[in-house]
Amino acid sequence: IGAVQRGVAAAALARRAGDTRLGNWAIVSLSLMIALVAGTLMMSRRAPKTVPISVLGREQLGQLLFSVSPEAVCIADSRERIVAVNPAFCRVTGYTEAEVLGELLHFNRSGEQDQTFFDTVKADLRRRGRWTGEIWQRRKTGEAYVEKVTRVSVADSTGKPAGYLTVSMDLTANKDAERLITWQAQHDALTKLPNRTLLSERLHRTVVRNRRDQALGAVMTVDLDRFKLVNESVGPVQGDRLLIEAAMRVVMAVSESDTVARLGADEFAVLVPEIDDYTDAERVARDILERIREPFMLDGREVFVTASVGVALFPQDSDDPAGVIQMSSSAAARAKDIGGNATVFYQADMNAKAERRLELESALRRALKSEQLLLYYQPIIDVRSGKVIAAEALMRWRHPEWGMVSPGEFIPVAEESGLIVDMGRWLIQEVGRQLQALAAVGHADVRLSLNLSGRQLKRDQDLGDVLALVAEARADHLTIEITESILMDDAARTQSFMNAIRDLGARIALDDFGTGFSSLSYLRQFRFDTLKVDRSFIHEIERNNTDLSLVAAIVSMGRILGAEVVIEGVETDAQLRCLQSVGCDLIQGFLYSKPLPAEEFLAFVGAFSARSVSS
Ligand code: C2E
Ligand code: CA
Numbered sequence: 001i002g003a004v005q006r007g008v009a010a011a012a013l014a015r016r017a018g019d020t021r022l023g024n025w026a027i028v029s030l031s032l033m034i035a036l037v038a039g040t041l042m043m044s045r046r047a048p049k050t051v052p053i054s055v056l057g058r059e060q061l062g063q064l065l066f067s068v069s070p071e072a073v074c075i076a077d078s079r080e081r082i083v084a085v086n087p088a089f090c091r092v093t094g095y096t097e098a099e100v101l102g103e104l105l106h107f108n109r110s111g112e113q114d115q116t117f118f119d120t121v122k123a124d125l126r127r128r129g130r131w132t133g134e135i136w137q138r139r140k141t142g143e144a145y146v147e148k149v150t151r152v153s154v155a156d157s158t159g160k161p162a163g164y165l166t167v168s169m170d171l172t173a174n175k176d177a178e179r180l181i182t183w184q185a186q187h188d189a190l191t192k193l194p195n196r197t198l199l200s201e202r203l204h205r206t207v208v209r210n211r212r213d214q215a216l217g218a219v220m221t222v223d224l225d226r227f228k229l230v231n232e233s234v235g236p237v238q239g240d241r242l243l244i245e246a247a248m249r250v251v252m253a254v255s256e257s258d259t260v261a262r263l264g265a266d267e268f269a270v271l272v273p274e275i276d277d278y279t280d281a282e283r284v285a286r287d288i289l290e291r292i293r294e295p296f297m298l299d300g301r302e303v304f305v306t307a308s309v310g311v312a313l314f315p316q317d318s319d320d321p322a323g324v325i326q327m328s329s330s331a332a333a334r335a336k337d338i339g340g341n342a343t344v345f346y347q348a349d350m351n352a353k354a355e356r357r358l359e360l361e362s363a364l365r366r367a368l369k370s371e372q373l374l375l376y377y378q379p380i381i382d383v384r385s386g387k388v389i390a391a392e393a394l395m396r397w398r399h400p401e402w403g404m405v406s407p408g409e410f411i412p413v414a415e416e417s418g419l420i421v422d423m424g425r426w427l428i429q430e431v432g433r434q435l436q437a438l439a440a441v442g443h444a445d446v447r448l449s450l451n452l453s454g455r456q457l458k459r460d461q462d463l464g465d466v467l468a469l470v471a472e473a474r475a476d477h478l479t480i481e482i483t484e485s486i487l488m489d490d491a492a493r494t495q496s497f498m499n500a501i502r503d504l505g506a507r508i509a510l511d512d513f514g515t516g517f518s519s520l521s522y523l524r525q526f527r528f529d530t531l532k533v534d535r536s537f538i539h540e541i542e543r544n545n546t547d548l549s550l551v552a553a554i555v556s557m558g559r560i561l562g563a564e565v566v567i568e569g570v571e572t573d574a575q576l577r578c579l580q581s582v583g584c585d586l587i588q589g590f591l592y593s594k595p596l597p598a599e600e601f602l603a604f605v606g607a608f609s610a611r612s613v614s615s
């Protein structure tokens, strides 16, 4: 360094700056830089004793470094007035040298950092002669940027402060990358909405504020109904498009101060920081439901989707952010349970319900092993011949303490937990035994039907079990009832299952006809032996002409398709007369009989046929 001290380059700089004192420290600083470059070279080249660059004249070297350095260099005097800048400085700031000479250091500060900050920089320089850190500046264009700054204060040969040398590197590119990373950590890549992390953060702040201001806020979980099915039928690319569009619709339904986040595949959440009362939340939820219900155009096809919305209020329901989100999501699950396309507000007893579900599940596991499950049979009557032509097997659960648990309560639990697969195997065997029993008492012609869950077809193993068990029963007197949801799940698989069932001589009935999508294309695609018309059509049939016409239409459709039509849930003579007037003869309902225990059912069949024979 000592050798470079009298470097002509620095002297030239000093001359240009018109300040002789500058000469000495500029030399020191430039030599520092040279040493740095030399050091790097030495490290990379296994430490040669002589540095090749030393063959350059020192003045040339200094000038070269100053002019080619990619880092901005700025030299200021002891009063912080700029006396020299290099081309990199001009490139980064956008100012020409002439424009900045004589200006104060940081004439282009951005305002991001206050005077106190610059005071500490100065204090550091006084104390240690050196400062390193980040400074926000402003380019001539007005754009703010951040640079990593190293500044040394330099003294002249007598030790008096002479000025400052600043080397700085524009960090904006790096900062953008950093910001991008932060952004990605807080947003969903597909919809660009905030994710759970960012939602929780905002919710946390809002909960604290609302508690202080005694204000009410809401979190809504918006869960798309049957999205999995739609996704499978339109494919993942269109499925993604649907999600993005759905996200947009939710955003459109809320105001700007609300946060819409994506929590899971088809689950969104809305944070409404402030509402007057729950009706505000209700209104927003209704708007969301309406917008989602509008058809989605995918690949030129109209696709219909609905949503389930769950609402939790804070701090009323909970003032724990995670708790609030959890509550809104269990309310949404409840909305889905009741059929979707609905809004449900969180209620304290929902957790109790969830607990009850768990309790049911473990009790049901025991029930299967300890023979608490039994089958009831509900006769299906041919009104014209007056005969019991068939019966539907319906599961019952007699719990040692709770008594009879209705299938409406335990079948959903069995489906969700997968227990239905084991229960279903038992069911087919039991129905097989009952078919034997019927034949043994002279009613070999009476058929039995049983309800099949979609879960029993999902895995090859389970599907194979079903077929094997059907084969062991008197298959030609067995009917398998399935619902449309099975058809929608996996049409090809269901088709081959239905073919296999038919090969065994058994029949297939479409259950709850008219409640689902009941698209005509299903009837064209799949052949059914029986259509079971849902009870909801019968309810008001004697007063409701539309219902009656619909049932009449279903009956003639059945004829065309070669399927018999069974009407479920007939309770009154008036209903029966209406049905007969449109040609419905196959009836299942309380009018003739409730579901009966096996023994009583056998007795019923005997008595009923005796009655019709005698009459
Ligand atoms: P589902 O297959 O539609 O069965 C008909 C339901 O309607 C039965 O209810 C039956 O008792 C009821 N019902 C019949 N006639 C009348 C009537 O005149 N009035 C009224 N109000 N109701 C009538 P249940 O036995 O409670 O079964 C409910 C549902 O549980 C069944 O609906 C079926 O989806 C499911 N389920 C029952 N047993 C099984 C089973 O063994 N396996 C499977 N996977 N599901 C089953
Ligand atoms: Ca059924």
Ligand code: CA
Pocket: 511, 512, 532, 534, 568
């Ligand atoms: Ca039914």
